[in-house]
Every structure is written in C-alpha cells, then in structure tokens.
Amino acid sequence: MNSSLEKGYVPGKHPNLPPPVKTTGIMAWAKQNLFSSPMNIVLTLLSVWFLWTIIPPFFEWAAFNSIWTAGNRQECWDQMSSPGAGACWAFIENRLSLFTYGFYPTHLQWRVNLSFIMFVLALIPVLYEKMPYRKYGLIYSSIFPFIAGWLLVGGFGLEKVDTDQFGGIMLTLILGVTGISFSLPIGIILALGRQSKMPVLRILCVLFIEFIRGVPLITLLFVASTMLNYFLPPGTVFDLLLRVLIMVTLFASAYIAEVIRGGLQAIKKGQHEAGDSLGLTYWQAHRLIILPQALKISIPGIVNTFIGLYKDTTLVLIIGMLDMLGIGDASLADAQWAGLANEIYIFVALFFFISCFGMSRYSIYLEKKLHTGY
Amino acid sequence: MTTLKQGTIPNYWSGILDNVFKRRYKMRALEKIALTLIAVGALAFTATAGTLEDVKSRGELRCVVSTGIAGFAYPDSDGTWKGFDVDFCRATAAAVLGDSNAIKAVTSTGKTRFTKLNSGEGDVLWRNTTITFSRDVGVKLTFVGVNYYDGQGFMVNKSLGVKSAKELDGASVCIQTGTTTELNLADFFRANNMSYEAVTIEKNSEARAAYLSGRCDIYTTDASGLAATRSTFPNPGNHMILPEIISKEPLGPATRQGDDQWADIVRWVYNATVTAEELGVTSSNVDSMKGSNNPEILRLLGVEGSQGEELGLSKDWAYQVIKQIGNYSEIFERNIGTNTPIGLARGLNALWTQGGLQYSPPFR
Numbered sequence: 001m002n003s004s005l006e007k008g009y010v011p012g013k014h015p016n017l018p019p020p021v022k023t024t025g026i027m028a029w030a031k032q033n034l035f036s037s038p039m040n041i042v043l044t045l046l047s048v049w050f051l052w053t054i055i056p057p058f059f060e061w062a063a064f065n066s067i068w069t070a071g072n073r074q075e076c077w078d079q080m081s082s083p084g085a086g087a088c089w090a091f092i093e094n095r096l097s098l099f100t101y102g103f104y105p106t107h108l109q110w111r112v113n114l115s116f117i118m119f120v121l122a123l124i125p126v127l128y129e130k131m132p133y134r135k136y137g138l139i140y141s142s143i144f145p146f147i148a149g150w151l152l153v154g155g156f157g158l159e160k161v162d163t164d165q166f167g168g169i170m171l172t173l174i175l176g177v178t179g180i181s182f183s184l185p186i187g188i189i190l191a192l193g194r195q196s197k198m199p200v201l202r203i204l205c206v207l208f209i210e211f212i213r214g215v216p217l218i219t220l221l222f223v224a225s226t227m228l229n230y231f232l233p234p235g236t237v238f239d240l241l242l243r244v245l246i247m248v249t250l251f252a253s254a255y256i257a258e259v260i261r262g263g264l265q266a267i268k269k270g271q272h273e274a275g276d277s278l279g280l281t282y283w284q285a286h287r288l289i290i291l292p293q294a295l296k297i298s299i300p301g302i303v304n305t306f307i308g309l310y311k312d313t314t315l316v317l318i319i320g321m322l323d324m325l326g327i328g329d330a331s332l333a334d335a336q337w338a339g340l341a342n343e344i345y346i347f348v349a350l351f352f353f354i355s356c357f358g359m360s361r362y363s364i365y366l367e368k369k370l371h372t373g374y
Numbered sequence: 375m376t377t378l379k380q381g382t383i384p385n386y387w388s389g390i391l392d393n394v395f396k397r398r399y400k401m402r403a404l405e406k407i408a409l410t411l412i413a414v415g416a417l418a419f420t421a422t423a424g425t426l427e428d429v430k431s432r433g434e435l436r437c438v439v440s441t442g443i444a445g446f447a448y449p450d451s452d453g454t455w456k457g458f459d460v461d462f463c464r465a466t467a468a469a470v471l472g473d474s475n476a477i478k479a480v481t482s483t484g485k486t487r488f489t490k491l492n493s494g495e496g497d498v499l500w501r502n503t504t505i506t507f508s509r510d511v512g513v514k515l516t517f518v519g520v521n522y523y524d525g526q527g528f529m530v531n532k533s534l535g536v537k538s539a540k541e542l543d544g545a546s547v548c549i550q551t552g553t554t555t556e557l558n559l560a561d562f563f564r565a566n567n568m569s570y571e572a573v574t575i576e577k578n579s580e581a582r583a584a585y586l587s588g589r590c591d592i593y594t595t596d597a598s599g600l601a602a603t604r605s606t607f608p609n610p611g612n613h614m615i616l617p618e619i620i621s622k623e624p625l626g627p628a629t630r631q632g633d634d635q636w637a638d639i640v641r642w643v644y645n646a647t648v649t650a651e652e653l654g655v656t657s658s659n660v661d662s663m664k665g666s667n668n669p670e671i672l673r674l675l676g677v678e679g680s681q682g683e684e685l686g687l688s689k690d691w692a693y694q695v696i697k698q699i700g701n702y703s704e705i706f707e708r709n710i711g712t713n714t715p716i717g718l719a720r721g722l723n724a725l726w727t728q729g730g731l732q733y734s735p736p737f738r
Contacts, residue, residue: 339606
C-alpha cells in the first residue's frame with residue numbers, strides 16, 4: 001500500500017500490470033519444472049540427450065526410410081541406402097490377411113468380418129449406458145457369443161471350419177473376448193461362494209480359487225493341450241480351442257473372484273443390515289445394494305485382470321496355436337522375409353497396446369461416471 | 375368342511391403323484407444322458423481302427439509340423455504351409471489320398487509334438503525331429519527314415535579370423551536353451567579343453583539379433599539352421615560356418631508305435647522319393663517313364679507288380695507322389711537347395727551314389 005502510494009498510484013486505480021516475466025511463460029515453467037536445482041538440471045539434460053539419441057533414429061528407421069511395397073526382403077533392402085536402414089513394412093502388408101484371419105478359408109472370411117461387426121455392435125450396449133433400447137441391446141449382446149460361435153465354426157447350414165484353422169488377430173480376439181466375458185460372471189459367483197455361510201460351497205470355491213491361482217497359466221494350457229488327451233478315449237478329438245478357452249476362462253475367473261472379494265469386503269456391514277432390514281432376500285440385497293458398490297470399487301482391479309488375461313493369451317503359442325504373435329513368429333520362418341523380426345514385433349506390440357490402452361481408458365471413464373463421492 | 379376335505383385329498387394325492395412322476399421323468403432324462411455318453415464313448419473307441427482307414431475315411435491327412443522353421447515348415451502369405459517337411463507331408467497325402475493338398479498342418483512346438491502324435495491329433499510327424507534312442511524307445515515312436523541329415527555347427531564373423539572350431543577358446547556362444555545343442559556344445563568344449571561363455575536365448579530370431587549386435591562371438595545350432603539364419607543377414611558374405619560339425623542330427627518322420635502298416639506307408643513314401651531320384655524319375659518326366667524299359671521304374675510307378683495293393687494304397691501311389699510333389703532332389707532344391715534363400719548344398723543328403731547318405735532299399 002505504501003509502495004503504491006510512493007509510486008503515485010491513487011488507491012483503487014492500480015493498473016493491471018502483467019506478471020513478472022520470470023514467473024510466467026515457457027521460461028518460468030522450464031525453470032520451475034526442469035531446472036529448479038543442479039540435480040534437476042543434470043537429469044533434464046540427460047533425459048534430453050537420451051531422447052535425442054533414441055527418437056530421431058527410430059523415426060528415421062520407422063518412417064522416413066521405410067519401404068511399403070516390395071515382394072520380399074531382398075527387394076526391400078535393395079530400395080534402401082543400406083540393408084536394414086529402414087523398416088520394411090511391406091512384410092506386414094504381405095502378411096496382413098494371415099495376421100487377421102489366420103488360416104481361415106479365404107472364401108469364408110466374410111463370416112469372420114460379419115462376426116467382428118456383430119461384436120462391435122454387441123459392445124455398444126454393454127459399454128454405453130445411454131443407448132436407446134439398451135435392454136434389447138443387452139439381450140443381443142448376451143446371445144452374441146453363441147451366434148459368433150456358430151458363424152465362425154459353422155454347422156447348421158453353414159460350411160464347417162475346423163478351429164485349428166483359426167489364427168492371428170481373430171484367435172487373439174476370440175480368446176480374449178471369451179475369457180473376459182465369461183470370467184466376470186463366474187468370478188462373481190465364486191467370490192460370493194467364497195463368502196457364503198454354507199461350508200461345502202465355501203470350501204469348494206476356496207479350493208477352486210486357490211488351486212487355479214497356485215498354478216501358472218502355462219501349466220493349465222499344457223494340461224489342456226496334452227494331458228486331457230490321455231484321459232479321454234483315444235481318437236476322441238475334443239476340440240483344442242474349446243479346451244484352451246475353458247482353461248483361460250477358469251484361470252481368469254479365479255483372479256476376478258479374488259478382486260471382487262476385495263470389493264465385497266470393503267462394503268460395510270451396515271449395507272448388508274440395511275438390505276436385511278428392508279426385507280430383501282440374499283439375491284435381492286446383493287443385486288440391488290452390495291454388488292453395485294463392490295463392483296464399482298473393483299473396477300481397476302477387474303480391468304487390470306482383463307488386460308493381463310488379454311496379453312496372456314499369447315501363451316497359446318507354446319502349445320502350437322498360432323495367435324497374433326504366433327503368426328508373426330511363423331512368418332519369420334519364411335526365408336523370403338526372415339530377418340525382419342523388428343517390424344513384426346513392433347506391429348504386434350502396437351496391436352496389443354491399442355487394445356489394452358483402450359480397455360484402460362474405458363475403465364477410467366467408467367470410474368469417473370460411477371463416482372458418487374463416497 | 376366336507377367340500378374342503380373332498381378338495382384337499384385329491385390335491386394331496388395328485389401332489390405326490392406329480393412328485394413321483396417328475397422324479398421318474400428326471401431319472402429318465404439322466405439315464406438318457408448317461409446312455410448317450412456311453413454310446414459316444416463306445417463309438418469313439420471303435421473309431422480308432424487303423425490310421426490308414428482313419429485318414430481315408432476323413433479324406434485328409436493330419437501332419438504334425440513345426441510352428442515355423444525356415445525352409446522346413448512355414449506359412450506363406452496366403453496361409454498355405456510350405457517347406458521341406460511340409461512337402462513330404464504332401465507327398466504322403468498324395469500317396470494315400472491321391473491329393474497332395476488334402477493335408478492339415480497340426481502346428482506343434484518342440485514340447486508338444488510327440489503328444490500331438492501319440493494322442494491321435496496328428497497322423498504322422500514330419501517335423502525336424504532328431505531320431506534318438508529315448509524318443510524311439512521311451513516316447514514310443516516309430517521312426518521310419520531320415521529325410522535330412524543335419525549336424526550342429528558354428529557360425530562366426532569372418533573378421534574374427536577364426537578358421538576352425540578348435541580356436542574358439544574363451545568365446546561367447548549364442549545358444550538356444552533346452553535343446554540337445556546345449557549338451558553337445560558343453561561336451562565339445564570340454565573334450566577340447568576349452569572354455570566358453572554361454573549366452574542363452576529362446577528363439578532363432580532372438581539369436582540372430584544377439585549375434586548381429588555382437589552380444590556373442592559365435593552362434594551354434596544345426597547347420598541347416600545356421601545357413602538359413604545367415605541367409606537373412608544384411609551381409610551374409612561376412613560370416614562363415616566353420617567346417618566342424620560336432621553332432622549327428624538325423625531328422626526324420628515318425629508314426630505312432632503299433633501301427634506297422636501305417637509306418638510302412640510313410641517309410642515307402644520317403645523311399646519312393648529317393649528311389650525316383652536315383653532312377654532319374656522327376657515330376658516332369660514321370661508320364662513318359664511309365665513306358666520305360668527298367669522294371670524297377672515300372673514297379674515304382676505301379677505299371678507292374680502289386681506294391682500299391684500290398685501297402686493298402688492305390689496302384690499308382692508312387693506315381694502320384696512324384697507327379698504332384700517330385701523326387702527327393704526336387705523337394706530339396708525347391709525348399710532349401712542352393713537356389714533358395716536358404717542355400718544349402720546337398721552334402722550328406724546327396725544320394726549314396728554321389729557320396730551322400732540318402733539311400734533307399736530297392737523296390738522289389
């Protein structure tokens with residue numbers, strides 16, 4: 001006040017001066033966040049140097065020097081200044097149909113496309129709450145797996161396709177989507193069973209969960225692919241994909257059960273008692289009061305498990321099923337193209353990143369939407 | 375009161391009857407399910423007669439192949455399986471079914487290949503499999519021939535100036551884990567009083583990257599694998615495969631033990647390709663060879679004799695093999711020969727008349 005008087009400002013007539021240069025703008029931000037102490041200066045410079053050595057060469061390789069049309073590796077390399085100076089995306093282009101459909105017969109690939117479109121349509125009512133006529137949408141979503149199964153495998157009027165012709169993105173999606181959509185309900189039932197007061201049910205659920213969690217997925221896959229054959233009468237070919245789907249689903253549901261049990265335990269006893277005092281039955285209380293809250297709390301854990309499951313599906317490679325990663329590996333054995341492993345693995349990684357990042361963003365959106373402040 | 379009683383008694387009885395009826399009905403349904411299961415199981419048991427009948431009735435041959443080994447088995451961009459082993463699988467299908475395309479590739483890793491065969495998921499195994507005592511006896515397989523003689527070798531960068539594997543003391547070696555190559559390597563270095571540093575890796579593509587980036591001085595695996603890997607280098611000429619081959623790796627097809635007829639078929643399909651090369655019968659001249667003067671050619675092609683019937687196949691089974699797939703040399707040159715990116719010389723796999731080991735018993 002004194003100082004303003006000294007400068008001759010009339011009280012209340014102080015002009016709106018811009019803030020000092022040192023506290024705004026890029027410089028200030030940089031000083032505050034990047035160069036605030038000698039330690040931070042060193043770290044910043046190191047990071048810049050690190051990024052500078054990594055990013056430009058990568059883009060040079062992946063974008064500027066990359067080749068998009070070629071018939072084989074040698075043609076690709078002939079177009080470059082030196083072999084391997086750029087990415088040879090022509091390889092991915094050459095393999096795109098194999099990556100998408102696996103070994104599915106070419107003339108029947110419309111069935112895969114149709115299933116995919118139906119899958120996207122089935123996702124909408126599940127993910128988007130404000131959809132009009134959502135109730136009917138959900139009915140469609142719940143019967144979709146069976147329609148898709150019929151479309152993909154055939155039978156009942158459609159030409160049959162054996163499941164060992166499945167591969168690539170299609171197989172990855174089948175494994176992931178089936179595992180995810182069936183493990184949630186099974187997981188909820190297991191979690192409730194584990195909390196049940198009925199001893200037999202409780203012990204069965206605990207045994208199941210602990211057994212599955214105590215065994216690595218790869219072991220279960222080996223059991224599915226090799227052991228079951230010895231137990232079944234010789235000659236019965238019990239579809240390998242079905243066996244693997246069952247194992248993957250059981251595996252995920254044990255984890256989901258534990259995640260949901262965490263959510264259930266976070267619900268205060270008062271909520272149960274409130275349900276009882278309203279005269280609700282066990283199922284009514286859980287459907288209307290307990291589970292909505294428990295599931296909301298568990299969302300990050302559930303989505304975490306889903307993402308883990310989705311990525312774990314690549315393990316089927318070890319039992320000889322060619323999923324996305326398996327097709328990539330098999331393609332690398334083609335002498336026309338072999339040696340372009342980086343391109344393949346970057347492509348596969350990108351696919352998985354997009355899928356998993358999408359799931360993660362959706363879970364954040366869901367958490368925000370369901371956040372009620374308590 | 376009376377009306378009530380009259381009403382309750384029949385209701386009461388009908389309730390009991392209902393219960394009895396329902397229970398009975400349920401038991402019947404259960405019985406039905408059980409009976410169907412037994413019937414299905416019995417059918418499944420009776421369905422396993424002989425592999426030959428199974429394949430013929432199915433109209434399709436299931437071959438256990440690898441999930442991808444350069445030159446030996448890999449899918450091309452259309453998803454069609456190709457390669458040296460796959461061609462032999464196609465040859466088997468041509469002999470049995472008359473159609474080299476009537477195959478299904480049952481992909482398997484090194485760990486699952488024998489179970490896939492033994493559990494009946496595959497009919498025959500054509501999958502870069504080294505014949506060993508324990509696999510023949512312990513895993514209960516029947517090996518019926520050697521379609522490729524391989525052996526473990528070393529690849530080094532020429533700039534190291536190494537001329538022999540005996541000079542590799544102290545080298546770091548890239549090696550795939552859990553394979554016989556690991557044991558062979560240890561034996562070889564110990565026998566020669568040398569030390570080495572193992573850089574263990576899981577897959578061939580990983581080994582390639584490790585070797586090229588200089589994480590290891592040498593890469594060791596089967597010589598065919600080394601050649602295939604070297605062919606994918608930016609400058610293959612800078613690398614050499616050392617002359618020492620330190621192990622025997624006879625790779626051959628296998629069938630389940632106990633089905634001798636089927637084993638015979640697979641054995642003679644392979645023999646037919648070798649014999650055809652020896653007699654100069656190729657896919658292009660096979661038709662004119664039917665009019666040859668050589669009785670062995672005539673027997674091979676089914677013009678004379680009854681070899682086909684004795685095997686349980688059609689008379690012209692070997693003709694189909696050669697017509698559709700070709701003789702051993704054609705299969706070799708098409709997939710892994712010197713004109714392919716793999717670029718393998720015949721070496722040990724030349725005919726016995728040309729200093730190699732490929733040798734077929736006579737068709738007589």
